[in-house]
Amino acid sequence: MPELSGQQPTLEARSPFELRVDLGKDVPEKDVRTALADGDMGFLHSFTTGSAVDGPGVRVVAWTTGCMWRCDYCHNPDTWTMRNGIPVSVTKAVEELGKYRHGLKVMSGGFTISGGEPLMQDRFVVRLLAAAKRMDIHTTIETNGYLGERLSDAELATIDLVMYGLKTWDPERHRKLTGREIDATLTFARRLAAARKPAWIRFVLVPGLTDDPDDIAQIAGFAAELGNVERVEVLPFHQMGRFKWERLGLRYKLDDVEPPSNDAVERACAIFRAAGLKAY
Numbered sequence: 001m002p003e004l005s006g007q008q009p010t011l012e013a014r015s016p017f018e019l020r021v022d023l024g025k026d027v028p029e030k031d032v033r034t035a036l037a038d039g040d041m042g043f044l045h046s047f048t049t050g051s052a053v054d055g056p057g058v059r060v061v062a063w064t065t066g067c068m069w070r071c072d073y074c075h076n077p078d079t080w081t082m083r084n085g086i087p088v089s090v091t092k093a094v095e096e097l098g099k100y101r102h103g104l105k106v107m108s109g110g111f112t113i114s115g116g117e118p119l120m121q122d123r124f125v126v127r128l129l130a131a132a133k134r135m136d137i138h139t140t141i142e143t144n145g146y147l148g149e150r151l152s153d154a155e156l157a158t159i160d161l162v163m164y165g166l167k168t169w170d171p172e173r174h175r176k177l178t179g180r181e182i183d184a185t186l187t188f189a190r191r192l193a194a195a196r197k198p199a200w201i202r203f204v205l206v207p208g209l210t211d212d213p214d215d216i217a218q219i220a221g222f223a224a225e226l227g228n229v230e231r232v233e234v235l236p237f238h239q240m241g242r243f244k245w246e247r248l249g250l251r252y253k254l255d256d257v258e259p260p261s262n263d264a265v266e267r268a269c270a271i272f273r274a275a276g277l278k279a280y
């Protein structure tokens, strides 16, 4: 089974904005299937260390590859294809994480697993999170929630915080924006609420696409009723991922979209706050 070697980009990246393609292309299909079934190996775009924006405190983040959604504003489309990632054994990934365990504690931080969509590799992710918990590291997963049913209740218990995206409320707009239905994400959100699992919601504000105040108010009302949402992060759309779409030969629809103004972000935050949520 291929492992990291000096010929490949290192697992650690300055940020997920590094374009990474085909790093796992030589892994035979049957090994991919076995890996997905037992979680012995996963595909990672990269590790970043010292992140202050992917959960509480300072974090080590593992970015997985593989996503079944196709969000128009995705800034890391190289993570859509699992084989774009580096094949990494779970042992190696845990060893890498272990190097930071003491520092993470000192900085009240932890380990976040993001993507791509981490639950595309649910067995690998579950094993990584369980190992982090055994090292007494705070754990967070960032997910679109679509495959939340892949986690058993016991596996969910190894996750201290779930960050999930609510992209837009209107089902038709959601389908157009992401290529998938919203229902599974809402079901997962309700399950987290029933389990009283701390959750943060991420909402990307895209002018002309997700900035309808009534739509935002619907998301806010839903989130407020759940009772487990500790904060909403309103993330202003940006164009930092555009070059990846171009380099991958993908049609990018948002060429002419400008990032939202500070006022627009503040207005979106105000809608969430009016529903009783903390929004930043």
Ligand code: SF4
Residues within 6 Å of the ligand: 067, 068, 069, 070, 071, 073, 074, 075, 076, 077, 079, 115, 116, 117, 144, 178
């Ligand atoms: S869910 Fe995330 S990784 Fe997947 S397409 Fe959407 S923004 Fe990109």
